[in-house]
Structure formats: C-alpha cells, structure tokens
Amino acid sequence: MVAALGSPPGPAAEWRWAMGDNGRPTATISRVAEAAGVSRATVSRVMNGRSTVAPELAERVLAAARALDYAPSPVARSLALGRTATISLIVPDLANPTFQEVLRGLSQAAGEHGHRLLIAESAEHVEDEEVLAVEARRRCDGIVLASPRLPAEDLGRLAQQLSPLVLINRTLPGGGVPSLSVDHAAGIGDLVAHLLSLGHRKIVYLAGPPASISNQDRLDVLLRLSREGRAFELVELACGSMFEDGHAMAGAVVGTGATAVVAYNDMVAFGTLSGLHELGVAVPQQISITGFDDIPFARFTTPPLTTTAVPANAIGRDAWTRLWALLEGSPATPPATYRPRLQVRGSSGRAALS
Amino acid sequence: MVAALGSPPGPAAEWRWAMGDNGRPTATISRVAEAAGVSRATVSRVMNGRSTVAPELAERVLAAARALDYAPSPVARSLALGRTATISLIVPDLANPTFQEVLRGLSQAAGEHGHRLLIAESAEHVEDEEVLAVEARRRCDGIVLASPRLPAEDLGRLAQQLSPLVLINRTLPGGGVPSLSVDHAAGIGDLVAHLLSLGHRKIVYLAGPPASISNQDRLDVLLRLSREGRAFELVELACGSMFEDGHAMAGAVVGTGATAVVAYNDMVAFGTLSGLHELGVAVPQQISITGFDDIPFARFTTPPLTTTAVPANAIGRDAWTRLWALLEGSPATPPATYRPRLQVRGSSGRAALS
DNA sequence: CGGGATTGAGAAACCGGTCTCTCAGTCTGC
DNA sequence: GCAGACTGAGAGACCGGTTTCTCAATCCCG
Numbered sequence: 001m002v003a004a005l006g007s008p009p010g011p012a013a014e015w016r017w018a019m020g021d022n023g024r025p026t027a028t029i030s031r032v033a034e035a036a037g038v039s040r041a042t043v044s045r046v047m048n049g050r051s052t053v054a055p056e057l058a059e060r061v062l063a064a065a066r067a068l069d070y071a072p073s074p075v076a077r078s079l080a081l082g083r084t085a086t087i088s089l090i091v092p093d094l095a096n097p098t099f100q101e102v103l104r105g106l107s108q109a110a111g112e113h114g115h116r117l118l119i120a121e122s123a124e125h126v127e128d129e130e131v132l133a134v135e136a137r138r139r140c141d142g143i144v145l146a147s148p149r150l151p152a153e154d155l156g157r158l159a160q161q162l163s164p165l166v167l168i169n170r171t172l173p174g175g176g177v178p179s180l181s182v183d184h185a186a187g188i189g190d191l192v193a194h195l196l197s198l199g200h201r202k203i204v205y206l207a208g209p210p211a212s213i214s215n216q217d218r219l220d221v222l223l224r225l226s227r228e229g230r231a232f233e234l235v236e237l238a239c240g241s242m243f244e245d246g247h248a249m250a251g252a253v254v255g256t257g258a259t260a261v262v263a264y265n266d267m268v269a270f271g272t273l274s275g276l277h278e279l280g281v282a283v284p285q286q287i288s289i290t291g292f293d294d295i296p297f298a299r300f301t302t303p304p305l306t307t308t309a310v311p312a313n314a315i316g317r318d319a320w321t322r323l324w325a326l327l328e329g330s331p332a333t334p335p336a337t338y339r340p341r342l343q344v345r346g347s348s349g350r351a352a353l354s
Numbered sequence: 355m356v357a358a359l360g361s362p363p364g365p366a367a368e369w370r371w372a373m374g375d376n377g378r379p380t381a382t383i384s385r386v387a388e389a390a391g392v393s394r395a396t397v398s399r400v401m402n403g404r405s406t407v408a409p410e411l412a413e414r415v416l417a418a419a420r421a422l423d424y425a426p427s428p429v430a431r432s433l434a435l436g437r438t439a440t441i442s443l444i445v446p447d448l449a450n451p452t453f454q455e456v457l458r459g460l461s462q463a464a465g466e467h468g469h470r471l472l473i474a475e476s477a478e479h480v481e482d483e484e485v486l487a488v489e490a491r492r493r494c495d496g497i498v499l500a501s502p503r504l505p506a507e508d509l510g511r512l513a514q515q516l517s518p519l520v521l522i523n524r525t526l527p528g529g530g531v532p533s534l535s536v537d538h539a540a541g542i543g544d545l546v547a548h549l550l551s552l553g554h555r556k557i558v559y560l561a562g563p564p565a566s567i568s569n570q571d572r573l574d575v576l577l578r579l580s581r582e583g584r585a586f587e588l589v590e591l592a593c594g595s596m597f598e599d600g601h602a603m604a605g606a607v608v609g610t611g612a613t614a615v616v617a618y619n620d621m622v623a624f625g626t627l628s629g630l631h632e633l634g635v636a637v638p639q640q641i642s643i644t645g646f647d648d649i650p651f652a653r654f655t656t657p658p659l660t661t662t663a664v665p666a667n668a669i670g671r672d673a674w675t676r677l678w679a680l681l682e683g684s685p686a687t688p689p690a691t692y693r694p695r696l697q698v699r700g701s702s703g704r705a706a707l708s
Numbered sequence: 709c710g711g712g713a714t715t716g717a718g719a720a721a722c723c724g725g726t727c728t729c730t731c732a733g734t735c736t737g738c
Numbered sequence: 739g740c741a742g743a744c745t746g747a748g749a750g751a752c753c754g755g756t757t758t759c760t761c762a763a764t765c766c767c768g
Contacts (some may be wrong), residue, residue, distance in 0.1 A: 086493070107474075117473055118440070260456075
C-alpha cells in the first residue's frame, strides 16, 4: 500500500527514469517521496527544514534520501524559487592582473555565502558587451560589471536591465547603482608629486585605450596639474594597455627628451622598462618610470616598479558585499572610492640633467 | 476571443505577473503566446526554429516577442532540456598564473561555442573539494578539474560522479576520462641537462606541496637522474608553491652549498631570486635558478628566469575541445601530454667554482 | 465533553520552458 | 471524387522542485 503510493502503473514504468552515471536511476524528489511513502511536499519540507514535520517522518525521508543519494536539483530549485544562487562577473580582459585579483576576491566572498560565480570576458567587442551582459544576467541573480569602454548613456540604459548590478571603475549619475571605483586622480596626483619632488619637469604620459574612462581620468588630472601648477611639461603619447604597447613606445619616449614616464598601468610600465633596457637606457638614472595598479609582479622587475597600489582583491570582496545587500533587498549603497597607495620603488629616481 | 485565450480570470489578474525592472511584466512564453494568439508550443517552435511554422504565424510570434522584449528563460530551458550550456572549472588556486591562463583559454573556447563558465576555487580544503565538485557538477553539463592533491582512489570514485569530466595535470588509469597533462619529467630533464651542461654538480630541488602529483613527478625524475647518471648531487628542501615559500628558503639554499636551484615552479623561483638578492647572493654568478611554467612575468625578473614553458592557454582550449566532444556523445579521447619547452634566460649560468 | 485553535501533511498549482501526441485541414494519387 | 499521406498547430504531459490551500487529527480550555 505504502510502496505503491504514487508509483507509475505498468511493469516497464521503471525505465521511464533516466539513468545516472552510476547506473542507477537519477534521484528525484518524487522517487524519494515514493520510497519514504510521503508526498513530494513533505520531502521538500524536510530537505529545506521548513515548517515542522513529525520526527518519525523526517527520519524516514532522510533515510530514503540517503539511500538514493538524493540531492535537490539546483536547476529545478532555481526555476521554482526564481533565484539561482549565482552571480556573474563581466570583465573586458581576463589577462589583466587587476581583474584577476578582483575575480579572486569576488569568487571567495561569494563562495563563503554559498553563491557560485559565472565569468564572462567581453574581450575586444564593445558592441557585443551589452548582449553578453543581458544574456549573462538571465542565468544569475546579479552582475558585477567592469566596462571601461562602454559609453555612459549606453551604460545607463543597460544598468536597469542588469539590476541588481554593481559597477567597478565606473559610476553612474543618479546613485541607483552601487559602484566601486579607484580614485585615479589621487593616484596620479601622488605619482606626479613624487616625480616633481625628484626634480622631473618633463613627463611623458603613455595613454591607455582612448575610450577607457580610467584613461580619461588620468589624462584629465595630468592636464590640469600641468596647466595649473605650470610645474612641468606634459607630453601625451598614444599607447595602449598591454606590455607590448609599452614596449613599442620605448623609442618614442626617448625621443621626447622627457626624464620621467607615467604609464597607463603596470603592464605598460613593464613593457617600457623592457624596451628601454633593450635600448640601453638606464632606469631610473636616465629615465624614471611609474606604473599604476601595483600588480603582484611589480615588486619583481628590474628595477622594482614605483607605482600606486589598487586594492583589487578588496574591491572584489566589497563588490560581493554590495551585491549581496542588493539581493537581500537593501537599498543601493552609495558609490565608494578606493584611494590608491603610492608605492615608491626603484624605477623612479632623481631627474637626469637634460 | 483570441485575446482571452489563456488569460487568467478576474480583473486583478494582471498583478499575478512579476514585474520586470522596466516596470512591465516579465515576458514569458505564455504572454507571448497570448499576445500572438497562438499556443506556447508554437512560440517555442518559432524561437528555436524547430519544425515548420506558417510564415504568417511565425511573423506574428516574432513581432509579439519583439514587442514584449521576450527572450526564453535559460533556467527553464535548462530544466526542460536537461542541459545548461554551462561548464565548470575547478582549480585549487586562482592566484596561480598557470591556472589563470587555463581559465582564459577555457573561457574563450567555451564562449565561442555558446557555453558559459562557472568557476570554483577549492582553495586549501582538500576535504571539501569533492563536495564542491559534486555540487558544481549539478548546475552544469561538465567539469574541467585540476586537483593536484586529491588521492588517486578518491579521484577515481569522484570521476564517475562528475562525468563528463576532463582532468588537468592528472591521469586516471582505465582511460575513461580525458586528461591533459604536462610532461613534468621531460621538462625537469631539460632543465637538469641544461644545468649539467653549465657545470653544475650540486642541485637543490625546492619541493612543492608534498601531496601534489606534479611535485611527485618532478621529484621522481630528479631522484632517478641523480642516481642513474651519478652526474650530480641532489638536495631536496621542503618548500611550497608560492612566492613566500621560495623567499623563505633562500637562506637554506645558500646553506647547502649548491650552485643551482630547480624550483617547483616560477613563483617559488621568483621568491628565491628575491630572497637571494636580499642576501647579496648574485644570480647566476653564484647560484643559478630555474623555474617551471614560464608564466608571463618570467621574462621581467632580474635576471629573467630560465624556465620551461607550459602552454596553459592551449591546455585550456584543448580542455574545452575534449569536454565538448564528450557533451556531444563522442567517446573519451585518450590522455594527451604537453611537452614543456625549455626557455633559457639570464637566471642560469656557468657553475661557480666551489 | 464539546468546540475552536493549532498542527501536520497531502493535493494541486506554479515556475517557464520543451516535446510528444493528436487531430483537423490540405495535398496527392488513382 | 474519394481514400490515404502529409502538414501545421494545439492540448497536455513533463522537467524537478516550492508553496499555497485545504482538511483531518489533535490539542487546549471552559
């Protein structure tokens, strides 16, 4: 009587169940219910600890679940509950050590709260980025987005489709979207002050991707500083964000006659360092170089790189905290700004007499 | 009549639908069907291009879908289809540049085939690793697993629960599981041959995590080479896999009187390099150092690191290829081995006279 | 001891899709 | 002109859970 409860009719009924990889039928809530002689609702209640179930029944359900090696299907739960316990990180470039560190921090923090992390690299296709993000959003509960190149108006439109959303290195007017950014201006300010104190009066800026907001930030403050203080001459060279870009600009840097280089980031600084080394130019004796980010390997170059430290891991963890708050229904936290910390190392020194 | 099809009764029925973030009801297949005046089955057919639908109807469905900004729910599709178009990568340590590169290759290759990537870091908890993997497996279609420390018998048992599965840097007897490994023995052999050719006769091995298979591989071949050829004396020092581990061993390395160091990996080599530098020991004049992996930054150290290159990105892409084949129902591909390529750089030189 | 409140568990709707089955309508062939 | 094959689309089962609703059994209290 009990065993027959809910069991499908017919002798071949067993074959209706898909086989798991261990050769046994895949355990579902129905099979557990059947085995324990209770309804699916009761199994669900026991598995989730909701409501109260008679101890004797609960034990029977648990025993059946154990015997069948049952665990609720996350996909089915996601559909029923309307949440997936998954979030997505969307970054332009996974090769970027800063994003790798954000990824780590985010992954760990989310994992500690039982959430999984989906990652997507938007690579070089800015136009696909929106589609990618919207598509990613549909399979998870929230998004952490780093999109340095997407125009502000597009981002604004995108933001409400992606909500809950946390932005990295971008802010959005209106305050509806939590954002974590780095105070590029302060970082650049520190670097310039450091170089000025060493006597540099002609500084090259190796610019990052023109459409990148963080490049705009850096450039704006450099222009302002050079104009306002009249303390140094600024030379802007179009460059890029990768090692190879910096490497290719070494000759051009020497050509400007400048005594110091402010590179878009550490990678570019490394490339320039390497290029200058090949040209026989001594760093910092002839030219000083600074980077941005303080990626782990900045300490290991020759000479070690003077740069300004962005706490990428902490940003990743903080992104989780804010996204989690959003998922819990809290109002959006106000934008937060991380101030980089100047790291003076061997790649900067007193200006050469020109 | 048509408009009433499937519409719930009662004036307040509209409120039953959850609101999207744009303030409009979230588009579902039912609402599109209702709007187009067709059945849900037909909408499904049109959206998937299955079967044939009269052009006039198809157009009506597409128009309705467009008007409602409808896209099928990936979660619901996953449940109905029994596949998620998602795979997982499980690595012990996301900070490891080699795994970061595997991640990139895998992410890109999977993305090119419309699959998403879930990542999980098993961190330091070997005992949680199995649970983590099994749990991850349930929300995706297949797994790429790098599990250097899990005992072989546990891995064997785990493998069938995780299938389809591709292993990285591990093989499993029986051939049921595709695996991609690096020929550590050949790599170490190349490094040792290189060092011997430079006159080194006493070599320190800075060992990685004792439970790690790749550490075992390296150690085995080193022991064999030193015993068989009697060409050099081997000193094994317990170390680790991180920069700090190598850094801490610099003093001990000097203490052995050896003229060359074979480090477990590049990170350890960097640490040792840095530690020796602080101790005032010249590399390679007094001690030569070699790494393993050729992570991107191996070129930028002082001196640049002699190491052996593991094609991590290609391994990531290849992992996708093999997992994809498995998902398509192909039989498991035989284990593949990648032979590292020796990269001679500045950190190795002629042995000092001792 | 009887009646209302409380508790425990099952029936069934629901989440949002896919897909088989069925059947009406049209096409073909004799 | 009519039987049989074919085509297109709807009805409904299903994927595997959660949750509301309902109702029987028990509890408490006057």
